[in-house]
Amino acid sequence: MNETTGKVNLLGLTQPQLEAFFEQIGEKRFRAGQVMKWIHHFGVDDFDAMTNIGKALREKLKARAEIRGPEIVSEDISSDGTRKWVVRVASGSCVETVYIPQGGRGTLCVSSQAGCALDCSFCSTGKQGFNSNLTAAEVIGQVWIANKSFGTVPAKIDRAITNVVMMGMGEPLLNFDNVVAAMQIMMDDLGYGISKRKVTLSTSGVVPMIDELAKVIDVSLALSLHAPNDELRNELVPINRKYPLEVLLAACQRYISRLGEKRVLTIEYTLLRGVNDQPEHAAQMIELLADIPCKINLIPFNPFPHSGYERPSNNAIRRFQDILHKAGHNVTVRTTRGEDIDAACGQLVGQVLDRTRRSERYIAVRQLQAEPAGTPGLERS
Numbered sequence: 462m463n464e465t466t467g468k469v470n471l472l473g474l475t476q477p478q479l480e481a482f483f484e485q486i487g488e489k490r491f492r493a494g495q496v497m498k499w500i501h502h503f504g505v506d507d508f509d510a511m512t513n514i515g516k517a518l519r520e521k522l523k524a525r526a527e528i529r530g531p532e533i534v535s536e537d538i539s540s541d542g543t544r545k546w547v548v549r550v551a552s553g554s555c556v557e558t559v560y561i562p563q564g565g566r567g568t569l570c571v572s573s574q575a576g577c578a579l580d581c582s583f584c585s586t587g588k589q590g591f592n593s594n595l596t597a598a599e600v601i602g603q604v605w606i607a608n609k610s611f612g613t614v615p616a617k618i619d620r621a622i623t624n625v626v627m628m629g630m631g632e633p634l635l636n637f638d639n640v641v642a643a644m645q646i647m648m649d650d651l652g653y654g655i656s657k658r659k660v661t662l663s664t665s666g667v668v669p670m671i672d673e674l675a676k677v678i679d680v681s682l683a684l685s686l687h688a689p690n691d692e693l694r695n696e697l698v699p700i701n702r703k704y705p706l707e708v709l710l711a712a713c714q715r716y717i718s719r720l721g722e723k724r725v726l727t728i729e730y731t732l733l734r735g736v737n738d739q740p741e742h743a744a745q746m747i748e749l750l751a752d753i754p755c756k757i758n759l760i761p762f763n764p765f766p767h768s769g770y771e772r773p774s775n776n777a778i779r780r781f782q783d784i785l786h787k788a789g790h791n792v793t794v795r796t797t798r799g800e801d802i803d804a805a806c807g808q809l810v811g812q813v814l815d816r817t818r819r820s821e822r823y824i825a826v827r828q829l830q831a832e833p834a835g836t837p838g839l840e841r842s
């Protein structure tokens with residue numbers, strides 16, 4: 462319920478929730494399917510545009526409900542086809558959504574929180590603290606906005622966004638109910654019809670919620686590992702002090718084995734020069750992941766001002782990949798995309814600032830990025 466308007470926002474309701482809503486207002490449950498199609502297939506936010514719904518019901522809906530996505534603050538398109546939206550959520554903060562086309566695939570990276578409380582040492586979002594959880598409408602609203610930007614014909618929509626990763630700002634498992642509801646809408650044929658294998662939740666390791674997730678949904682799971690031993694991970698990903706690697710990997714293994722069907726865990730590993738990119742770290746990773754069906758995604762660090770970290774050399778990245786490869790792992794190195802619009806991994810900034818301060822920050826970021834090559838901590842990938 463929107464506290465200002467007193468209306469229910471239908472955008473964030475799953476099919477069963479929408480059916481319950483219609484029942485509650487004395488209408489037939491099948492109306493839920495009709496309205497979901499209008500909202501998610503056709504991007505409609507005006508009840509009067511729903512031509513297969515009679516006038517009386519449309520008036521009733523207008524009095525009690527609304528379809529309200531987050532406010533679009535900006536939309537940028539990179540020369541490589543990457544798109545980035547900055548949207549404002551109800552708390553007043555801004556979050557970012559990024560679309561990355563690659564081959565026949567279009568991946569949307571979605572945010573779950575404004576800011577983040579977990580304070581990973583290399584993360585620009587974590588540096589800004591926690592502001593608010595996004596509502597289910599604000600999470601699915603990012604998919605809704607991106608979809609609409611590609612047109613409103615369902616077939617075309619299907620081609621544009623083929624994969625969603627809950628890998629934007631925030632720790633999705635700390636906004637559990639809203640993220641689960643949004644992912645259910647992503648997978649529903651009346652929503653976006655994306656396969657469960659192509660919706661991925663990425664966590665830094667909130668162990669109890671990994672087990673909870675397995676009870677309610679079967680999306681793919683990614684683990685932001687970033688370090689192959691507890692000592693280093695305690696420093697880089699502080700939640701590791703509460704849930705160390707042994708219990709974390711056991712929880713991931715439980716989740717993956719419940720999925721069956723040869724599903725694997727995705728390991729995300731940000732490579733930081735001289736910190737976690739050495740051959741001994743690769744060797745420790747091999748040992749750590751020996752019994753876990755997984756694929757490994759190496760992410761060369763994208764420096765941001767005052768991060769204190771640097772991107773490894775290309776040789777160091779290749780060496781690290783080779784060691785894992787030779788041990789039989791499926792390893793990819795994430796190529797940097799959308800750099801010209803600050804959409805690369807780790808570059809999502811400014812979400813907990815108000816618009817004025819955010820603009821100042823962007824100017825500051827761009828000025829620092831314009832400094833000569835070799836400036837410590839500012840090497841570009």
Ligand code: SF4
Pocket residue numbers: 577578579580581584585586587588629630631632665685
């Ligand atoms: S890496 Fe993820 S969990 Fe860690 S601070 Fe950043 S957004 Fe939060």
